[in-house]
Amino acid sequence: MAIILNIETATKNCSVSIAKNGEVIAIKELNNGNYSHAEVLHPFILDVLKEVHLTSTEIDAVAVSKGPGSYTGLRIGVSAAKGLCFAFDKPLISIKTLESLAHAISIDQGIIVSMLDARRMEVYAAVFNHNYEQIRDIKAEIIDENSFSDYLDAGKVYFLGDGAHKCKEVIAHKNAVFVNDKFPSAKEMAQLSYDKYKKNDIEDVAYFEPFYLKDFVVIPEKKKKPTF
Numbered sequence: 001m002a003i004i005l006n007i008e009t010a011t012k013n014c015s016v017s018i019a020k021n022g023e024v025i026a027i028k029e030l031n032n033g034n035y036s037h038a039e040v041l042h043p044f045i046l047d048v049l050k051e052v053h054l055t056s057t058e059i060d061a062v063a064v065s066k067g068p069g070s071y072t073g074l075r076i077g078v079s080a081a082k083g084l085c086f087a088f089d090k091p092l093i094s095i096k097t098l099e100s101l102a103h104a105i106s107i108d109q110g111i112i113v114s115m116l117d118a119r120r121m122e123v124y125a126a127v128f129n130h131n132y133e134q135i136r137d138i139k140a141e142i143i144d145e146n147s148f149s150d151y152l153d154a155g156k157v158y159f160l161g162d163g164a165h166k167c168k169e170v171i172a173h174k175n176a177v178f179v180n181d182k183f184p185s186a187k188e189m190a191q192l193s194y195d196k197y198k199k200n201d202i203e204d205v206a207y208f209e210p211f212y213l214k215d216f217v218v219i220p221e222k223k224k225k226p227t228f
Contacts (some may be wrong), residue, residue, distance in 0.1 A: 002060045004193050005045065005084070006186040009037045009077030010069025010097040011116060011162060016044040017186035018052050018059070022194035024187055026051040031183060037076045045080070056088050061202070063193035065184055066094035067211035068124040068138065069116055074210035082205055091202040093193045096211075098126035098138060101161050103188040105179055110156035111135075113148060115163035116184075121170075123163035124213055127151065140214050145170050152176060 001021060008015040008029075014037045015029035026048040030040055049055065064081035067074045085092045101114040107130045115125040121143050127136035141147070143166045151157045152173040159167050160179040168178045196202070 002194060002197050003054065003058065004061045004063055004093070004190070004197060005048075005059050006063045006095075006189040006193055007041070007045070007077045007081050008065040008097075008100070008184050008186040008189060009041060009073040009080075010065045010067055010184050011073065012070075013183040013185060014040050014044065014073075015184070015186040016041070016048050017190060018048045018054070019190035019194060022191040024190045027185075027187055029185060035070060035073055037073055041076060041080055045084075056084060059088075059090060061091045061093055061193070061197050063093040063095055063189055063196075065097045065100065065189065067097050068140075068213035069097050069184070071212060074212065078208070078210050082208065085205045091197075091200075092205045092208060093196045093201070094203050094208065095189050095192050095196075096126075096138075097184050098124065098161075099128070099132070099134065100188040100192055101182065101184045102126070102128045102132055103192070104182045104185065105158060105160060107156075107158060110158060110177075111151045111154075113151070113157055113159050113164075113167075115159065115161045115167070117161075117163040117166070118214075121166055123161075123166055125163065138213060143167055143170060145172070147171060149173070 006017045013031040017027040028044045062081045098114045112128040115123040126138045160182040
């Protein structure tokens with residue numbers, strides 16, 4: 001038996017779950033359009049543990065969404081996960097954010113493109129078949145009318161995640177299906193983290209870092225014109 005705490009903070013959805021053998025037994029999440037992870041993540045962890053009458057020492061592992069995604073969100077989630085692992089000597093499991101997002105839908109045939117919003121017309125995207133096998137590397141890419149045309153010409157392509165609205169604005173292919181209101185969640189992490197736990201596929205807690213895909217860039221504020 002394995003009790004795993006799952007933490008997802010890569011997007012505006014702050015999500016925490018407790019899973020037993022891959023089945024979610026408690027979950028708490030908030031997606032209010034803001035990055036409120038710093039305020040709510042630790043209370044959410046305490047809430048889900050309390051709901052199932054467990055303490056931090058009684059979990060078997062901590063799983064965290066590794067990215068890509070929000071730089072700040074990933075830092076908060078990974079820092080919390082590593083802190084718990086250090087404090088209670090628990091193994092750390094990392095889950096690809098776009099892989100868990102793909103599991104938010106189920107299809108019999110076709111392709112799943114899970115994508116997260118980046119700046120302007122850019123997204124972080126990964127491509128999976130109907131069995132959730134990744135068939136293309138994760139990329140940061142600019143969306144235009146020709147994006148994913150090879151997959152679209154071959155059959156149905158399901159776009160999901162908060163980057164999908166950018167595709168909807170420019171891709172008019174008949175095989176494009178846009179799935180609304182899907183975000184990375186600790187719910188979909190449950191089975192993925194359990195599978196990795198069974199294989200002892202864990203991270204080095206001391207050296208693990210999020211997968212940012214792109215370097216963090218600070219955009220300077222515009223200088224205000226002096227008033228006299």
